[in-house]
Amino acid sequence: MKDKILQALRDSRALVRDQIEYERCTHSGHYAEDDFDCQICEFGFECQWLYRNDEFVSLERRSADSLLESLEFAIIYIDSSIERWGHDRRACRCDACCWLRNSQRLRDELQKNTD
Numbered sequence: 018m019k020d021k022i023l024q025a026l027r028d029s030r031a032l033v034r035d036q037i038e039y040e041r042c043t044h045s046g047h048y049a050e051d052d053f054d055c056q057i058c059e060f061g062f063e064c065q066w067l068y069r070n071d072e073f074v075s076l077e078r079r080s081a082d083s084l085l086e087s088l089e090f091a092i093i094y095i096d097s098s099i100e101r102w103g104h105d106r107r108a109c110r111c112d113a114c115c116w117l118r119n120s121q122r123l124r125d126e127l128q129k130n131t132d
């Protein structure tokens with residue numbers, strides 16, 4: 018089950034990353050915790066999330082709960098992007114919409130198991 022969360026998180030990274038305008042970033046997308054620019058950047062939230070969920074930060078060692086929390090953020094984020102784009106979540110076949118449907122199903126399954 019943990020593998021499925023990891024896979025969903027990996028896939029979501031690309032979707033989140035696609036939405037950040039890196040050409041305006043002075044760190045070329047590398048979140049700098051102590052830089053004020055990063056704290057006020059409009060993509061700060063996304064960037065921090067990417068930073069905390071970096072594939073090199075060894076997702077494997079984190080607890081299932083903490084992974085689920087990250088997945089929840091990705092779901093909310095992708096869901097609001099889709100809302101903005103005006104896609105039909107239930108029928109659209111783009112990467113983001115497919116990811117959202119699969120991840121919501123995965124999250125619901127996981128929550129059922131922990132209840």
Ligand SMILES: [Zn+2]
Binds near residue numbers: 104110111113114
């Ligand atoms: Zn779509």
